[in-house]
Amino acid sequence: MTQRTVLSRGRLSSGREVDLAIDSESGRIVEVGTISLQPSDKVEDCHDMVILPAPVEIHAHLDKALLNQNLPYDLNPTGDLDGAISAMQSIDLTSQDVFRRAKQAVLEMIKNGTTTVRSHVDIRDPIGTSSLRALMELSTWLTESKLGTLQLSCLMGRQLSGREGKRNRALLEESIELGVDVVGGCPYLDDNPKEALKVLLDAAMEAGRPIDLHTDETLDKDIFTLQHLVDEVDRRGVGAGVTASHCVSLSMQPEKTQLEIANRLAETGISIAVLPQTNLYLQARGINQAPPRGIAPAKLLIQAGVNVAAGADNVQDPFCPVGRLDALETASMLVLGAHLNPDVAWEACSNSSRRALGMEEITFAVGNQADLLVVSGKDLRSAITQATPDRLVIHKGKVVSRTKVSSSMSI
Ligand SMILES: [Zn+2]
Numbered sequence: 001m002t003q004r005t006v007l008s009r010g011r012l013s014s015g016r017e018v019d020l021a022i023d024s025e026s027g028r029i030v031e032v033g034t035i036s037l038q039p040s041d042k043v044e045d046c047h048d049m050v051i052l053p054a055p056v057e058i059h060a061h062l063d064k065a066l067l068n069q070n071l072p073y074d075l076n077p078t079g080d081l082d083g084a085i086s087a088m089q090s091i092d093l094t095s096q097d098v099f100r101r102a103k104q105a106v107l108e109m110i111k112n113g114t115t116t117v118r119s120h121v122d123i124r125d126p127i128g129t130s131s132l133r134a135l136m137e138l139s140t141w142l143t144e145s146k147l148g149t150l151q152l153s154c155l156m157g158r159q160l161s162g163r164e165g166k167r168n169r170a171l172l173e174e175s176i177e178l179g180v181d182v183v184g185g186c187p188y189l190d191d192n193p194k195e196a197l198k199v200l201l202d203a204a205m206e207a208g209r210p211i212d213l214h215t216d217e218t219l220d221k222d223i224f225t226l227q228h229l230v231d232e233v234d235r236r237g238v239g240a241g242v243t244a245s246h247c248v249s250l251s252m253q254p255e256k257t258q259l260e261i262a263n264r265l266a267e268t269g270i271s272i273a274v275l276p277q278t279n280l281y282l283q284a285r286g287i288n289q290a291p292p293r294g295i296a297p298a299k300l301l302i303q304a305g306v307n308v309a310a311g312a313d314n315v316q317d318p319f320c321p322v323g324r325l326d327a328l329e330t331a332s333m334l335v336l337g338a339h340l341n342p343d344v345a346w347e348a349c350s351n352s353s354r355r356a357l358g359m360e361e362i363t364f365a366v367g368n369q370a371d372l373l374v375v376s377g378k379d380l381r382s383a384i385t386q387a388t389p390d391r392l393v394i395h396k397g398k399v400v401s402r403t404k405v406s407s408s409m410s411i
Helices: 081-089 095-111 130-145 163-178 193-207 226-236 255-268 276-282 298-303 327-337 342-349 351-356 380-386
Strands: 004-011 017-023 029-033 042-045 049-053 056-060 116-123 149-156 183-185 211-215 242-246 271-274 308-310 372-376 391-395 398-403
Touching: 004 372, 049 380, 056 095, 056 242, 056 308, 056 351, 095 116, 095 130, 095 391, 095 398, 116 130, 116 163, 116 211, 130 149, 130 163, 149 163, 163 183, 163 193, 183 193, 193 211, 193 226, 211 226, 226 242, 226 255, 255 298, 271 298, 271 351, 276 327, 298 308, 298 342, 308 327, 308 342, 308 351, 327 342, 327 380, 342 351, 342 380, 372 380
Parallel strands: 004 042, 004 049, 056 116, 116 149, 149 183, 183 211, 211 242, 242 271, 271 308
Antiparallel strands: 004 017, 017 029, 049 372, 372 391, 391 398
């Protein structure tokens, strides 16, 4: 028998106390309940800690993460999306700096429990595919070090259609040849969104890759390309593996339209990535009376049966100056900004995101993969509320990070 790691006296999200044994070789759960320890067991005391399915970061921008460490805060003086895009164009990104910051960010995520990450990466002139190459190197390093998994999606420059899109189409081809995991872009920003969507879907289908599109990141309800995406995916019959990120303008549509789209998203199998952190920061600038939240209507979508994933998007860069690289923070924002219950919020940050990536879900049944976050708290709600650094992170059955804090107070 191989060695087991036993999580002793941990709590499930409901607060129920259990022991959980993981086979070190297969990385799978082999026993749940009250466990009789074997002499070879490695025991982790999880008393007063909650055992959760490990979160997934469905939507990071590791090439931009932590840029604010070296930049003035007011690089994006308008604080909106256009201001952030302009700010990025004024920054000289070198692949060494991209690698360094991305590694720092991803290690912080792992420390916080997120061992699976999908990152978008800018592909445009003058940087071409240099950031992609740097992040591919990081992805290989992470896999080899067995700390986590990094999936990369190209984020193509805004113009893909017509004569002006020729260079970006060539860069898309180059990215696919290099081995980018996911095809992505912002077709809603193109002069011809329908054509840009076709370019991206054709490329993804031809290469057999999933697709993840920045979609309608605007409060302008007349920009509503999500409809074209649903039509096109429906026509091609390729819903699984398609993710629409942001969908801000969906939040501005009449409820009847939202419900119609939600039903069609559920039918086609398209996942929606809800991104409260950056949307709250960039959207509704200058609106003082009843500012919209700019968050896709997560609750309505979930009720319609849509797979709703959630992520943090930008962290400490011109698109969002704050963020802890911690899924418990994203879950808290979903509770506050999207009115999800804590358990539904955590599902969006963990298993729904895994479904969007086509990954096996994490449950606490025997035989399931042990990708787990163990964090101080008496139940899920208290874990999200406190979000203490006291954590044990398990990836494929192995402890990859352990953080212990102690405090004392003189009274
Ligand atoms: Zn994004």
